[in-house]
Amino acid sequence: MKLRKILALVLVMALCFGMVAVLSSCGGEKNYAENNEKIKIGISGPLTGGAAKYGIAVENSAKLAVKEINAAGGLNGIMFEVEMLDDKHDANNISTNYASLYEGGMQVSLGTVTTKPGLEFKGYAQADNVFFLTPSATGDDIPEYSNGYQMCFADSDQGTVSAGVFKDEFQGKKIGVFFKADDDYSVGIKNNFVKALGNALGEVKMASFTEATKSSFTQQVSELKDCDVIFMPIYTEPAALFMQQGKGIIKADAIYYGCDGLDGIDAEFDVSTITQGISYLSHFNSGATEGAAKTYIDAYVKEYGESAPLNQFGAAAYDCVYAIVDAMKYAIENNGAEITVTISASDLCNILTAVFNDKNFVFEGITGAPGENGKSTIKWTDAEGNATNGHVNKTPVSYTVKGVTVK
Amino acid sequence: MEFLNTFINGLSVGGVYAMIALGYTMVYGIAKMLNFAHGDIIMVGAYMIVLFLPINPIVAIIAAIVLCALLGIFIEKIAYKPLRGASPLAVLITAIGVSYLLQSLAQAIAGPTTYHPNPLEKLFPKFMGEPTYGIIKIGAFQIKLSTLITLICVALVMIGLTLFVKKTKIGRAMVAVSEDKGAAQLMGINVNNIIMITFAIGSSLAALASVLTTFESASVETTMGSLPGIKAFTAAVIGGIGSIPGAMIGGIILGLVECFAQAFPRIAPYTVAIEFSLLIIVLLVKPTGILGKKRREKV
Incomplete structure (x- = not known):
């Protein structure tokens, strides 16, 4: 009985070593590019x-x-x-x-x-x-x-970088933030934005939503109705709904400013009836003329x-x-x-x-x-x-x- | 002013919950079952609007209400009637099954696209466009046309339904069935018909709720009915399930709590948690709900 146990142990160990050996030979120093011509x-x-x-x-x-x-x-x-x-x-x-x-x-x-x-x-x-x-x-x-x-x-950098844009462009304006409270992307950007902005532009008004409350923004719109610039680190779908429901309530000359989540909003939705401005942080202008x-x-x-x-x-x-x-x-x-x-x-x-x-x-x-x-x-x-x-x-x-x- | 705004928002949000909650509570009162597919009727109603809006906004609204009423009757006939007398658990599970069936069917037919139909924009294109955008301004006070319509609709439905239950023969038959099904049957009331009518009314109210949501350009997708459905159920329980005025009060309370919670940035992310905590508190303090009747259990 004892002998069989020892034998089993030895066999299992042999198997383990064998597998390690096989694995290491897989990942080894082989240069797969040795026959490349480019x-x-x-x-x-x-x-x-x-x-x-x-x-x-x-x-x-x-x-x-x-x-x-x-x-x-x-x-x-x-x-x-x-x-x-x-x-x-x-x-x-x-x-x-x-x-x-x-x-x-x-x-x-x-x-x-x-x-x-x-x-x-x-x-x-x-x-x-x-x-x-x-x-x-x-x-x-x-x-x-x-x-x-x-x-x-990177996602978190977008908040810091956006805050820089706000400091340069929106001095003296009333700033609002509209974010999704149960989304890492949105909260991450918002936190970095608020931290980097500090008190540079006075009090920042906050409004948020979650996956469970994404169907109507009536209340959030009335919270942010006095803001001149609304930072929205969210994706196109809720942003478009907010803009739609904000018509006539949010200041007509306000600016909605987003991050890369807003990329493509004009292609996916009809934004022609939105009077407010829409911009987003990017690193490339696909309409560049020079x-x-x-x-x-x-x-x-x-x-x-x-x-x-x-x-x-x-x-x-x-x-x-x-x-x-x-x-x-x-x-x-x-x-x-x-x-x-x-x-x-x-x-x-x-x-x-x-x-x-x-x-x-x-x-x-x-x-x-x-x-x-x-x-x-x-x-x-x-x-x-x-x-x-x-x-x-x-x-x-x-x-x-x-x-x-x-x- | 801020307070008044939030209060009115709360009333309109709560009014929609109340309207859905009425369907839950009436069906529970009369058929003694929780119709968890009720929320998905809202979704079907919204898709009907998407489908018929290109023809005419009025047609779309009527079609949504009528077709949902028929769907309610159909579901009752196919899924619930054969289970009359079965254990409540079997009926509950069937209702959940119907809910998923409706969602999956909608997914299969309509696909993953999210729609944003708005009948109000078609009905009043001028007023909904520049420069008013459907906002009525009286001095410093302003209210959205959609909110105003919602408040009026909810008030009318509540008055109408109360009168219907109290004054008409069918309404009183409903009360009788909810009090004692057996006795009502002995008095010559066709219980099956009454249950069918209840489902029709409940479903058309759900459809009306979906019409009111589309007035706010809400996103129409296959899962849109789940959360309002659950919230309305919560409202019905808070108000006292089975009680019509209870559902109304429960809905309004829930709407007010939701909007006031969202008015405070610190607690706004926890809005839904607060709403459901309210349910737990009510159940702990007054298990039958605010207007629920106490039932004496005989041993």
Whole structure:
């Protein structure tokens, strides 16, 4: 009896060691890129389903950027290519997508287009030490590990950044906030906004709703009826209902100011009967008429036609590709890095993180407020030169749907 | 002024709850069952508005009310009548089943799109547009046309229903059935017909409630009836389930509590919790509700 027990224990231990051995050989140091002929940039995003317009814009824009870079001679002759897989904005597809991309020779990545799948993606990318710079996954935790970076503003940063816009633009105005009290996104932004605003603009009037009270805002409208500017870090559906029910009660010249949740409100709803102004914090103006943004828009429309989805997601992806290539150039010129077409993802990751955390690395792009040369300056370090743990540092632009243009 | 505004908002929100609660309480009083599918009748009514609004707003409102009344009768005939005499639990579970059935059917037919129909904008396009936007201003006091209509409708329904129950033959038959079904039957009252009429009235009131909600451009989606349904049920219980004036009082109280809670930013996020806590307090202090009758249990 005792012998059998010992035997069983030994067998179980053998099995465990066996599994560990198999697992470690899976994740080992194998360089899947050894047969690559171009440096492969992998992306996972929604190409079908409700969020497809974002994924398609990202794919189009990333391919446009790669086409331009290759046409200009690439990176000292090294060419690039983009591979994008469809995740339908569903985190369950990430393990398969990631494995196909990684084992298919992906050396660097734009991560995912949306946040939920991105939270899954970052774990795999960390395990293999793959660098990713996401154009549009805004979750605060996306750049949790040292290999993850964002081109978009993180959710919580949007509150701080919006407060900055309010201090600059809305001095002497009465400010109201309308937020969703049971939503992390909304509460997170609201808290950071209130904290960053402090007492700069006097008392801020608050009104909120929850999932259970989202069908009528009669009371909230009367709470905020005296405000000149109403900050609404919420999504389009409740915002449109609030604006509808606020007609004639909210000041006719008031401004509704939102974050990226309001992106697309004019496409989804008829806002023509709303007299109030509508603006939202963005990092890209898809109606830009000058500067680098305009050059991108023209090239995009020429390549994909008028009907292709054009939005800030795509613009950010375009910037991501250029930022990665610029970082490689920077590494070669300043850090003496050696980059070949078959470099392993892990080696490239180490090179890129060093550059992105370097205070002297400044990328000039199309997202963020444009400077004198029509391009914006984008960094991943703060004013003191410290790395921001993957969060982007650039000046926002407000996208005005209607009414007085907010800068 | 702020107080008056909140008070009027409370009355109009509460009026809609009261109207839905009447359906709950009447059905409970007469058929002794909790019709949890009642909230989803609101949703069906709202979809009827979406469907018929392009034809004509008046047609849409009438169609919503009539079709919901018919739906109420149909549900009663198909799902509840065969269970007459079954255990209350079986009827309750059936009602929950009907509720989900209606939601799923609506999802299958109408799809996931959210609609925002507003019959009021079609009825009074000029007044609802610039520059008045459907706001009536009397000096410093202002009230929305939709709110005013809601208040008038609720008052009329309450007066009408009270008169109906007290003065008409069918109304008194309803009271008789709710007092003692067996005795009423012996006196020559057709209990099945009375139950059917009760369902028809309850469902048409739910439809009227949905019409009033669309006046406020509420979002029409498949789950829109659940929460108002539960709140109206709460209102009915607070007022004393089975009692018609109780449902009215319960609804108004709930509406006032909701709006006054939302008027204070600190407690606004907990509005729904406060409303349901009220239910618990009422049940603890006066288990039969404010106007509920005490029943003597014979041992």
